[in-house]
Amino acid sequence: MQSREKKSISLWQIFLQYFIIGSVGFGPAMASETKKRLVKNLKWINEEEFLNGLALGQILPGATFVSLTVYIGYRLKGVLGAIASFIGLLITPFFTMLLLSYTYFTYGSLSEINIFFKIIVVVIVGLVVNTVIEIGKSAIKDWKGILIALAVFLDMLIYQNIFIVLIISAIAGIVIYHPVMKKDISTINSGQVNKTKFSIEKLIILAITLIICIYLLSYNPVLFKLGWVFFSTGAFVFGNGFTMIPLIQQEVVNNYHWVSMNDFMVGIAMGQMTPGPILITATFIGYKVASIIGAIVATLGIFLPSFFLVIATAEIHKKIENNKIVKAAIRGMMAAFTGIMALVVISIAKSALVNVASIIVALLTLGLLRFSKFRTIWVIICTGITYWCLNLLCNNCLIH
Numbered sequence: 001m002q003s004r005e006k007k008s009i010s011l012w013q014i015f016l017q018y019f020i021i022g023s024v025g026f027g028p029a030m031a032s033e034t035k036k037r038l039v040k041n042l043k044w045i046n047e048e049e050f051l052n053g054l055a056l057g058q059i060l061p062g063a064t065f066v067s068l069t070v071y072i073g074y075r076l077k078g079v080l081g082a083i084a085s086f087i088g089l090l091i092t093p094f095f096t097m098l099l100l101s102y103t104y105f106t107y108g109s110l111s112e113i114n115i116f117f118k119i120i121v122v123v124i125v126g127l128v129v130n131t132v133i134e135i136g137k138s139a140i141k142d143w144k145g146i147l148i149a150l151a152v153f154l155d156m157l158i159y160q161n162i163f164i165v166l167i168i169s170a171i172a173g174i175v176i177y178h179p180v181m182k183k184d185i186s187t188i189n190s191g192q193v194n195k196t197k198f199s200i201e202k203l204i205i206l207a208i209t210l211i212i213c214i215y216l217l218s219y220n221p222v223l224f225k226l227g228w229v230f231f232s233t234g235a236f237v238f239g240n241g242f243t244m245i246p247l248i249q250q251e252v253v254n255n256y257h258w259v260s261m262n263d264f265m266v267g268i269a270m271g272q273m274t275p276g277p278i279l280i281t282a283t284f285i286g287y288k289v290a291s292i293i294g295a296i297v298a299t300l301g302i303f304l305p306s307f308f309l310v311i312a313t314a315e316i317h318k319k320i321e322n323n324k325i326v327k328a329a330i331r332g333m334m335a336a337f338t339g340i341m342a343l344v345v346i347s348i349a350k351s352a353l354v355n356v357a358s359i360i361v362a363l364l365t366l367g368l369l370r371f372s373k374f375r376t377i378w379v380i381i382c383t384g385i386t387y388w389c390l391n392l393l394c395n396n397c398l399i400h
Contacts, residue, residue: 011084018088024377027278029127030065032134055330062234062306070310093276101287119384120273122358126365132341139334144176152339173332230301258289357390
């Protein structure tokens with residue numbers, strides 16, 4: 001898209017599209033929802049820009065899909081576009097989790113909405129499988145990509161060190177897709193200095209903003225600790241929400257005893273069963289610690305590192321993204337991402353597909369997403385009702 005066309009996109013339009021994505025996208029499925037809306041339907045960005053943003057989200061620590069969201073908003077409308085996309089994506093998941101947290105901690109159980117949760121978790125399987133297919137179609141173009149994805153899948157089964165995996169997959173991409181490097185190394189070094197400087201200036205501004213937030217939180221020790229736990233997790237842990245869960249558990253359950261292990265698992269389940277990023281679980285824990293203000297602090301803590309890091313590195317990324325070496329590395333990482341997501345599908349399916357009805361509904365969800373023109377929200381509603389009816393007909397009550 002030409003820069004003139006991008007200028008015609010308003011902040012309100014960016015906010016609205018990401019409000020919809022955040023309302024109907026579940027965890028990893030947000031990537032396919034973003035691609036469908038912004039690449040295929042609206043054509044605000046092209047497929048290469050989408051993949052570049054997704055690759056950047058993997059390179060940086062923090063929530064991958066939040067980083068992708070900020071990157072696209074920034075490419076469309078600068079810092080204000082990044083803010084609009086960031087808020088639009090998180091507003092529905094935040095308030096949904098806030099409502100569920102209030103229900104859980106006020107009434108002591110989720111039995112009243114247990115059926116809803118079990119329906120959603122089955123539908124999520126179909127949504128995530130569709131995401132793997134969509135991203136795989138863009139990321140894997142030949143047998144070399146399949147080989148990288150398969151190797152990463154097997155490696156993650158054993159070692160589960162996503163940072164090392166991404167580095168190796170980037171190197172593999174360079175070796176496989178671009179064996180001749182000398183010419184392109186000079187291209188990287190010949191980039192304009194002023195863009196890098198501009199990025200550093202923005203980083204300084206963002207750092208000052210962060211320092212002010214820390215200073216304000218320091219007046220409340222509990223909020224300060226809460227904010228630091230989630231901010232440090234988002235700033236230093238690589239991978240998706242699943243890779244951050246063990247570290248969050250160590251801090252909030254074992255170290256600070258803010259929630260019990262049972263409550264923590266409920267929060268994780270909610271993060272997977274509600275729209276938006278899986279790490280919206282931070283809202284649940286923050287609410288338990290310090291009510292609404294705690295929910296806000298924890299939510300911003302886990303997601304702001306993604307926002308800051310993308311803004312700070314976007315200009316550098318834009319300068320080198322067309323370099324052939326960088327493109328080869330991105331191809332390797334995107335193939336790796338497909339392998340990682342395939343492993344996520346298996347993890348979710350093992351706990352979600354517990355009977356024939358759940359398998360049928362997961363396949364129905366995938367089929368409707370692949371071969372119909374229904375909007376995602378209607379697919380969720382229709383397949384959810386189908387699952388409920390199937391269980392009634394089979395006398396297999398969801399509560400059990």
